[in-house]
Amino acid sequence: MSEAIISIDQVSFKYPGGDDWVLQDSSLSVNKGEFLAIIGGNGSGKSTLCKTINGLIPHYYTGDFNGSVHVDGIDMYSSAVAVLSQKVGYVYQDFENQLMRPTVLEDVAFAPLNFGDPDFQQHAEWALEILGLTHLKDKSIWQLSGGQKHLTAIAGVLALNPDILIIDEPVAQLDPHHAKEIYQKLKVLQQHHGKTIIVIEHHTEFIADFCTDVTLIDQGKVLWKHDVKTGLQKVDDLLERQIFPPQVTQAALKIDHSNKSELPITLKEAVTYYEGLSITNPTSVEHKSDQHERLHEIVHLENVSHYAKSLRNETVTILNDIHLSIKEKERIALVGTNGAGKSTLMKCLAGIIKPSKGKGRISEYNLKNSSLEKLSQDVAYVFQNPEEMFIEDSIYKDLSFFAHSRNMEMEPFFQQLITAFRMENFIHNDGRLLSGGQQRRSSLAIGLAIQPSLLMLDEPTASLDVKSRQEMIRTLNQIDEQVKSVLIATHDMQLVAEWATRVIVMDQGKILFDGTPHELFAQEFICQQAGLIPPQMVQLSNQLNIHPVALSISEFVERIERIDSYGVS
Amino acid sequence: MELVNRFKKTYNLEWVKLELLKTAFGKKDSYMGRKDPRLVMVWYFIVSLLPWFTFNQTILIGLLVYTIVTSLVSRVSPLIIGLLTIGVISEIIYIVALVYLFGGEWAAFSSLITFTMKITIMSIASIAAFASMDPEKLSDALLSFGVPAQFSFAVSYGYRMLPILLDEYQQIILSFRLRGKAPTNGGVLKWRTIYYYSKIVVKAFYPMMLNTAKKTRTTVEALEVKGFSYSLHDKEAKKQKLSHLKLSNQDYTFLVMSIGILLAIYFLGKYYPI
Amino acid sequence: MNQLSREEYSQSQKMMIFILAMSLFGLANLFTELLPEFVLGPVEISVSYLAFIPLSLVMLFHPLYAAVGASVGEIIFGDLLLGDFGGLGELEGFIEFTLAMYIAGLLVTNLRSKKQVGIAAIVGIGIDQMLSTIVDVGKVWVGIEEVEAVPGLPESILAIEGLSFVTEMIISGVIFGLIPTLYLIPRLYGKIEPLLGIKPREGRVKASMTEWMSVRFVILAIFLTFMGMVAEFMAEMDINFAVWEPEFLEQFGDGFIWLPISAAAIVFIVAVFTAIKWLGASSNQDKKGKSA
Numbered sequence A: 001m002s003e004a005i006i007s008i009d010q011v012s013f014k015y016p017g018g019d020d021w022v023l024q025d026s027s028l029s030v031n032k033g034e035f036l037a038i039i040g041g042n043g044s045g046k047s048t049l050c051k052t053i054n055g056l057i058p059h060y061y062t063g064d065f066n067g068s069v070h071v072d073g074i075d076m077y078s079s080a081v082a083v084l085s086q087k088v089g090y091v092y093q094d095f096e097n098q099l100m101r102p103t104v105l106e107d108v109a110f111a112p113l114n115f116g117d118p119d120f121q122q123h124a125e126w127a128l129e130i131l132g133l134t135h136l137k138d139k140s141i142w143q144l145s146g147g148q149k150h151l152t153a154i155a156g157v158l159a160l161n162p163d164i165l166i167i168d169e170p171v172a173q174l175d176p177h178h179a180k181e182i183y184q185k186l187k188v189l190q191q192h193h194g195k196t197i198i199v200i201e202h203h204t205e206f207i208a209d210f211c212t213d214v215t216l217i218d219q220g221k222v223l224w225k226h227d228v229k230t231g232l233q234k235v236d237d238l239l240e241r242q243i244f245p246p247q248v249t250q251a252a253l254k255i256d257h258s259n260k261s262e263l264p265i266t267l268k269e270a271v272t273y274y275e276g277l278s279i280t281n282p283t284s285v286e287h288k289s290d291q292h293e294r295l296h297e298i299v300h301l302e303n304v305s306h307y308a309k310s311l312r313n314e315t316v317t318i319l320n321d322i323h324l325s326i327k328e329k330e331r332i333a334l335v336g337t338n339g340a341g342k343s344t345l346m347k348c349l350a351g352i353i354k355p356s357k358g359k360g361r362i363s364e365y366n367l368k369n370s371s372l373e374k375l376s377q378d379v380a381y382v383f384q385n386p387e388e389m390f391i392e393d394s395i396y397k398d399l400s401f402f403a404h405s406r407n408m409e410m411e412p413f414f415q416q417l418i419t420a421f422r423m424e425n426f427i428h429n430d431g432r433l434l435s436g437g438q439q440r441r442s443s444l445a446i447g448l449a450i451q452p453s454l455l456m457l458d459e460p461t462a463s464l465d466v467k468s469r470q471e472m473i474r475t476l477n478q479i480d481e482q483v484k485s486v487l488i489a490t491h492d493m494q495l496v497a498e499w500a501t502r503v504i505v506m507d508q509g510k511i512l513f514d515g516t517p518h519e520l521f522a523q524e525f526i527c528q529q530a531g532l533i534p535p536q537m538v539q540l541s542n543q544l545n546i547h548p549v550a551l552s553i554s555e556f557v558e559r560i561e562r563i564d565s566y567g568v569s
Numbered sequence B: 001m002e003l004v005n006r007f008k009k010t011y012n013l014e015w016v017k018l019e020l021l022k023t024a025f026g027k028k029d030s031y032m033g034r035k036d037p038r039l040v041m042v043w044y045f046i047v048s049l050l051p052w053f054t055f056n057q058t059i060l061i062g063l064l065v066y067t068i069v070t071s072l073v074s075r076v077s078p079l080i081i082g083l084l085t086i087g088v089i090s091e092i093i094y095i096v097a098l099v100y101l102f103g104g105e106w107a108a109f110s111s112l113i114t115f116t117m118k119i120t121i122m123s124i125a126s127i128a129a130f131a132s133m134d135p136e137k138l139s140d141a142l143l144s145f146g147v148p149a150q151f152s153f154a155v156s157y158g159y160r161m162l163p164i165l166l167d168e169y170q171q172i173i174l175s176f177r178l179r180g181k182a183p184t185n186g187g188v189l190k191w192r193t194i195y196y197y198s199k200i201v202v203k204a205f206y207p208m209m210l211n212t213a214k215k216t217r218t219t220v221e222a223l224e225v226k227g228f229s230y231s232l233h234d235k236e237a238k239k240q241k242l243s244h245l246k247l248s249n250q251d252y253t254f255l256v257m258s259i260g261i262l263l264a265i266y267f268l269g270k271y272y273p274i
Numbered sequence C: 001m002n003q004l005s006r007e008e009y010s011q012s013q014k015m016m017i018f019i020l021a022m023s024l025f026g027l028a029n030l031f032t033e034l035l036p037e038f039v040l041g042p043v044e045i046s047v048s049y050l051a052f053i054p055l056s057l058v059m060l061f062h063p064l065y066a067a068v069g070a071s072v073g074e075i076i077f078g079d080l081l082l083g084d085f086g087g088l089g090e091l092e093g094f095i096e097f098t099l100a101m102y103i104a105g106l107l108v109t110n111l112r113s114k115k116q117v118g119i120a121a122i123v124g125i126g127i128d129q130m131l132s133t134i135v136d137v138g139k140v141w142v143g144i145e146e147v148e149a150v151p152g153l154p155e156s157i158l159a160i161e162g163l164s165f166v167t168e169m170i171i172s173g174v175i176f177g178l179i180p181t182l183y184l185i186p187r188l189y190g191k192i193e194p195l196l197g198i199k200p201r202e203g204r205v206k207a208s209m210t211e212w213m214s215v216r217f218v219i220l221a222i223f224l225t226f227m228g229m230v231a232e233f234m235a236e237m238d239i240n241f242a243v244w245e246p247e248f249l250e251q252f253g254d255g256f257i258w259l260p261i262s263a264a265a266i267v268f269i270v271a272v273f274t275a276i277k278w279l280g281a282s283s284n285q286d287k288k289g290k291s292a
Helices: A046-053 A056-060 A081-085 A104-114 A120-130 A146-158 A176-193 A204-210 A228-233 A235-240 A247-255 A267-274 A290-294 A342-350 A395-405 A411-420 A436-448 A466-481 A493-499 A517-522 A524-529 A536-543 A553-559 B002-010 B013-025 B037-053 B057-073 B078-101 B106-130 B135-144 B149-179 B188-203 B205-225 B228-232 B235-241 B249-271 C011-034 C052-060 C063-080 C088-107 C114-143 C153-188 C209-238 C245-291
Strands: A004-014 A023-031 A035-039 A064-071 A088-091 A164-168 A196-200 A213-218 A221-227 A297-309 A315-327 A331-335 A357-362 A379-382 A454-458 A485-489 A502-507 A510-515 C038-040 C043-045
Touching: A004 A046, A023 A046, A023 A196, A035 A046, A035 A176, A035 A204, A046 A056, A046 A064, A046 A088, A046 A164, A046 A196, A056 A081, A056 B205, A081 A088, A081 B205, A088 A146, A088 B205, A104 A120, A104 A146, A104 B228, A104 B235, A120 A146, A120 A176, A146 A164, A146 A176, A164 A176, A176 A196, A176 A204, A204 A228, A204 A247, A213 A228, A221 A228, A228 A235, A235 A247, A247 A267, A247 A536, A247 A553, A267 A536, A297 A342, A315 A342, A315 A485, A315 A510, A331 A342, A331 A493, A342 A379, A342 A454, A342 A485, A379 A436, A395 A411, A395 A436, A395 B149, A411 A436, A436 A454, A436 A466, A466 A485, A466 A493, A493 A517, A493 A536, A502 A517, A510 A517, A510 A524, A517 A524, A517 A536, A536 A553, B037 B057, B037 B106, B037 B135, B037 B249, B037 C088, B057 B078, B057 B106, B057 B249, B078 B106, B078 C153, B106 C088, B106 C114, B135 B149, B135 B235, B135 C063, B149 B188, B149 B205, B149 B228, B149 C011, B149 C063, B188 B205, B188 C153, B205 B228, B205 C011, B205 C052, B205 C153, B228 B235, B228 C011, C011 C052, C011 C063, C052 C063, C052 C088, C052 C114, C052 C153, C063 C088, C088 C114, C114 C153, C114 C209
Parallel strands: A023 A221, A035 A196, A035 A213, A088 A164, A164 A196, A331 A485, A331 A502, A379 A454, A454 A485
Antiparallel strands: A004 A023, A004 A064, A213 A221, A297 A315, A297 A357, A502 A510, C038 C043
């Protein structure tokens, strides 16, 4: 009953000068109105495949191309990118660079205007309306939050009213809250406006919740395409390529090996699945060791407030009366929505910003009258974008920059870091030419090379694929020996659950909560107020009334007693 | 010391950024800003070229007054005009001093004044015309005069990228500062500090160049998808882009008034030359 | 049905180079606009531009697009966005700077040769400064009724322009031009090009004699005009050219303004013409290099 809107037939592609075929005899057919997720490991050819749909390959990226692609009956090879663009909208992973005009409305109207559409204004406003951006239309792009920017980028291609929308990793750069919002909007486009949506996605939990179909790509080949329910249950296929099924699916798999065919893939399914199972609550709750009290205090802030001038010369309170003490051996996660004051707090600790009010101390330095250069010997600050950490032309030079500028001899320590972070293979390369995971590890090492008391990381797992992300969490679990305390600002609740010993929740410049992850996730109203979406395991625990909540899959599995042979229907 | 303090102030990047954003994104609603940008450009060309065809000081004074009044009406900040005045006066003083030094005579002073007036009229005219004009409007005017579309795209792209580029540059400079070591002893005239920061400013462009190159690639690809290269060859697209440029009544009033004033100045000069 | 036609610089690559040069030099210009100026008598000591950025880019990429991009960036970021658009003055700067950078880019044939890079950097800045001196002097000439009627004026102008030429060459040319360019080129060469999907400029581009001649011709022409101007002014200090000068003025009258402008225009047209010729040849050349 539904017809194929895209048919890719035996497509192979090789970049000019490249040795390998990025795509190899790939065939894929997409029906009208589908919400398709494309999954596959890094470098499997996902983006390349998508770019054949709007003709960027081979018209823009020339190379060796074989096979045929038809979009809504149009032969891609014999049409221009400009023609195909009106059928296929493409939103990039680094969508920031896709926004080219100063204000929202202008950017959204840009494409229809370029095609000489006399009603470009109406079409732009229509796209804004659908995505709920109308109230932002006169704002400057740079004033928007990440989520709003992403929606604007989608509106920008939607304004041409294409039948197909391709979105490359919609949530990689967003916090879970905004990510969900994006997916909800995409769902509306699919269900109510008849659009065909294709996403390239690593997060299987979103796929389970929103997509209708899923296709797996590996080494330039389309392995299979199934409906989501079937696809996500092919756990072995996924795990082999380092793609992790939703947490609830993984947990179910660990509990019951025999009954694979009916694994739950969404939270809702999981609740029914686990209902009626007996739950063991741990007999003793972990007790805090009093040893904690005797540890040396690294950071001490009292009544710290910070104000800034906005463009309209209004004074905005960014930090509001912060009290904070950080001791040795702490793993702190700093969470909260964008604009909650997380980065300002970190900048204060790094000495980049002098707080307007209050006093503080970091190691032996007084916050008020110690220069940035002094504080930076004790506090390392690793930026969110690793490329801003690479100031030299090789990782090794970046690593030794601090020691070099102070004539310090730290060679043995560097070698230790290089081994610990598995950087041997690229230590003399330029940081910008590395993969995402390598970049993060390197920037972490650069921070540690200062031998700080406090290491601060800004979003160390953002925009990493699932495999690199797991690797990053593992690395973070190793660094306790090299640094006294670690503070991480993050949206990644899984990281919070699996790594942190203490969580600080910020909201509107204030500290809303300060305690352990268990305590935080048990209090749903705090999570709601601060816009946090707990990991699936935590949500499931809460729904099943498991207390204290399980933070990880293994913790959850321990609580559920083995299912007897009668199991689940 | 003054130099060093200014230098420090300049390198408080947060401050610089805010100032720049204020200037670039401030609302530009003023007398000249409301006019059709094409008309303003034509006005500018005429007013700034006229002085070069005459040596009549009455006409020059008239034009000078006219441009100053226009710039005041279009609410150019008095600071800009003040700075320009100081610049002009100091320039005159230097020239006079030098002429005197080389043995010139005071009698020849007037021809120098003439010259300075011409330069000044040109500067003030450009301030009056463009300081209060929205860059986007200006680029539309240029587009309608046949300047390649790449230029007008570049204007709005620059507008869009300015905050991003500044942020990134600031972060990179921070990286240098966080891991580097500023000289503790500045030396004579703080030259070591100046040298240290100058080196950072230059070196920061190495990562900046590579990072920007990476971004540029996506941007140009997205441009292709959004039909920019298509619009370069499409007359309809250009027409649509410029469809909002229309001469209104206030533009006609402005046109008639300008012609009247210029003629008046000319006749004044003809019958009452200084 | 594979193999679409490949050109070394596709339309989009030209656009990338343009945008890259524009963004970077634009940003740099924001800073130089804000840097304090140190005024010492009639001469101001200031960093007028961070020339190493366009210099590196014209050497690494296609010189024309990088040069135009840089000049556009200067106008947009340094002037337009700050509400400081200078109208005709911008046009003058645009032509001078684009031409100067373009020539600097053409001069380099081997990016590994420090000598070549250094010479090109200095020549590039030199051309820009000479052109702006020529135009400045031209303005005085046109703007003052009879230059030689003001005793001491030619000397003064020469002194002021000369001094500013020298300081510019030292600050913008050497400190912020030559030295950083020599630092950057080896680091960027072969690394930045692949990021744009462009093949690094390779080895020695074999330009034919005629193209070389025309580049040299432009440089020579600018240099000669510059020297001519200086000589002219030197001469006016002692000798009076009254014999022919009034005639000259009469002939051209007040429209004399068009002399420097049209001179600049001619130079520019020659440059563009050269560019087109060069482009045609170099793309052939690149194709050859590529298939190898």
